Amino acid sequence: MTEQILSGRYRIEEAIGGGGMAVVYRAVDELLGRTVAVKMLRPQFAGDEEFVSRFRQEAQAAAKLSHPNIVNLYDVGMSGNEYFIVMEYVDGPTLKDLIKSKGALPVEEVVDISAQICEALAHAHEHRIIHRDIKPHNILLTKSGIVKVTDFGIARAVTGTTITDRQATSVLGSVHYFSPEQARGGQTDVKSDIYSLGVVMYEMLTGELPFSGDSPVSVALKHLREEFVEPRQIDRSIPQSIENIVLRALAKSPSARYPDMESMLADLNDALKTPNVPKFILPKEATEETIAIPVVRDGALMSTDRNKGKQKGKKKQKKKRSWWQRLLMVILVLVVIVLGGLAALYILMRVLAVPNVALPSVVGETESQAVATLESAGFKASQIHEETGTSKQHKGIVFDQSPQGPTKVKQTRTITLYVSTGAPRLKMPDLTGVTEDEAKLTLMDAGFSDSHIVVKTESSSNTPSGEVISTEPTAGSEVQSDATVTLYVSSQPATTVVPNVVGMTYQDALKALQAANLQVGQVTPVASTQPNQTVVQTSPAVGTTVKPNTVVNLDIADNTGQTTSPTNSTGTGNSTSPSGSTPTSPSEPPAGSTAHEVKVTVPVNPGSPPVQVEIDVNDAEGNDQTVVQQTITKTTSWTETIYLMPGTTGQVDVYLNGQLAKQFTVQG
Structure with a gap:
């Protein structure tokens, strides 16, 4: 099939999918230069004139649809004996592929996909087109998460009749998503699509199908007669509002379902906003058992006609029966009615004879305790079903039960316990x-x-x-x-008190201030009679109540003429030179010299790297003396005293990180 060109325009590249009735290929529209999908009918359908005629009509109807969530139909044609449809190419997986790879999908993703399918089907229904074959296989997903519904028209052509041997291959993939009316060959309308979408939602939420069986017929009968396991019985985390949409869509009676796709879409849009709602209960008239009416085939019709002929003959014979024969038949009928009534009464009495018993609440008990409690209440172990899930309860504790207790239930009722696997x-x-x-x-x-x-x-x-x-x-x-x-x-105190550090060395004062949640600020050498290198006074003063982390400035006694700051392990007064020597202290001032003070301030912004400071003095002796050599982490000031003879000039050089930053010239 590869390299085949259809209608001189569509070049087939490779097969990308297919089913019992058609094969889908990726192709290139050489006229427009775009990638397209080409669906070609299998040869066994090409000879059926009725099928081909309906196929063309439905394909033309589907081509009228234009919606972002519907695969666009570009062209319909025939090449030789092969009929084909040219469609929009969607480079992404089917919804069935997504469910197979991930299992149950997140609730938010289910709502988003379902809402897009609803919008697509609502558009189709406005144009009086019923899809009739909604299933995950026919839902495509683009890489950006946009839903594309496909197979409009063909679904109707194939499923226009009921399940027959002739169409077994096509039905096999769809019977799991049939509505009850489709399964019995009845009239289909928009509510059939609603039912099928409900099955798709069920599969997305649980990763399972509501009905399954060994054959298409057995599955179809389950759609007609049986109830499915509700989604929240499989996964308790599904919001009740979402389950309600599935329950209403899967109602066996069309009258109990949503009236149209717009109503279903409205509930989907509100479901996550108000997840905690009462459970949807089917109307009483919709819960009655559906009567499955089989489709009459040609052979069955012929046999029925023959039976009618025989019945006419029997009616003629009935006229010849004597009165006692008629009386005997009446008596037999009465006997059958009486026996049937007695049998029904017996069965009813057996059902009613099941006693009601008290069902206790076992929430909060361990798994073994809960089972023992229920058995003591009269329930058998075979009636107790256990499921697990995460909860705030400790592992092994029952965090929920169904039915809820305490209440009265039939003694034969099945009790479900939800056992915690521990908190997430x-x-x-x-x-x-x-x-x-x-x-x-x-x-x-x-x-x-x-x-x-x-x-x-x-x-x-x-x-x-x-x-x-x-x-x-x-x-x-x-x-x-x-x-x-x-x-x-x-937890720091709201206030603290400046401790008495007067008379302490700088290091001891620093420790005392830090213990009081205070910081050391500017350290100033001052002349004092107190011992050298001890604290003379503080600012704020000793005993002052201040906030934590307040900066306290210190005056340090300097009785030797040394003007450098004392040692500061935090970097604000460290006078140790890189070689380990201390700055040179000036000797006794020369006779006749005059003292001149020079204030040096080095600013350091908060958070900036430490700064290495060196201050050199050239005074009356004519020698360069290093009076300060330290590393600082905050703005620091020094007051240096220079002794000069009258008429002489002195100089103060300030080096920052080894570079000359400032010079002060002093005239004697």
Whole structure:
């Protein structure tokens, strides 16, 4: 078939799909230069004139449809004895492929796909076209998630009659999605498409079909007579609003289904907004058993006609029967009626004789305890069905039951227990540095319960008050959603007092201030009678009540003429030179010299890298002396004293990170 060209225009490339009635190829429209899909009927259908005629009519009708969720029909033609349809090419999987690969789909995805199918079918119904073969095989998905409904027209041509041997190959793939009226060969309308879409939704939600069997006939009979397992009995996480749409769409009586696709679409659009709604209950008149009327075939019709002929003969013979024969027949009929009534009464009494018993509530009990409780209440182990699921209850605990207890039920009623496999596991977020309220909101958004969040306070000089220091469990660990999470939150006093550090060395004063949640600011050497390199006074003063992290400036006694700042392990007064030596202290001022003060300030922006500072002085002695050599992390000031003879010139050089940054010239 490859490399074949149809109508001198469509070049066949490769087969991409097919079924019992047709094969689909990817082809190139050489006239327009676009990729298309070509569906070619199998040879056994080409000789059926009635089929070909209906095929053409339906294909022409489908070509009138133009909707973004319907595969466009481009052309219909015939090449030799082969009939074909040219359609839009969709480079994506079928919905059936998606269900096979993923199983049950997420509820949000089911609603989105179903809504797009609804819009496509609503457009078709407006044009008086019924699809009649809605199934996942006929739903294509583009790579961007757009739904494309295909096979309009052909479905009607093939399923115009009921299940027959002649069409067994085509029916086999569709019977699982038939409506009851299609299964018995009745009249089909828009509600048949609604039923089929309900089957598709059921399969997307559960990964299973509502009815299955060994043959197409057995499946069709189940559509007519049997009830399906409701979706929420398979997956309790399905919202009731979504299940209600499926239950209404799959009503056996067309009158109980949605009146049109627009009504079904409206419920789909609202389902996720209001998921918790009462369960849909079929109207009483729609719950009566459907009577399956078989389709009469030609042979059956002939035999029926012959039977009618025989019956006419029998009627003539009845006229010859004597009165006692007629009386005997009446008596026999009465006997049959009486016996039938007695049998029905006996069966009814047997049904009514089943006693009602009290069904207790076993929610919260362990699996074994719940079974024992139900058996004590009169239920057999064979009546107790167990299903598992995640919940906030601990593993092995019954978190739900059906029917709910306590209540009265028939002693033969099946009881379903839903046993917890434990709470779902969640990843612990990193909450370090966020406020307590933000941490709680983050945990609840992640799925943790507010009742399982514990807050403990710890004193911390590094973390601002009210922020999280650490958590237990630690960030990144996998924990159950019902696990207890402990937040360790920094707690600093609202105020603190400047401690008495007067008389302490700089290092001791620094430790005392840090212990009081205070920071050391500017350190200024001053002349004092106190011991050298001890604190003379503080600013703010000792005993002042201040806020935590307040900056405290220190005055340090300098009784040797040294003008450098004392050692500061934090980098704001470290006078140790790179070689390990200390800056040179000036000797006694020369006789007749005059003291001149020079104030040097080096600014450092918050968060900037540390700055290496070196200050050299050239005074009356004419020698360069290094008086400051330290690394600072904040803005720092020094006051240097230069002794100059009258008429002489002195100089102060400031080096930052080894580069000359500033010079001060002083005249004596």
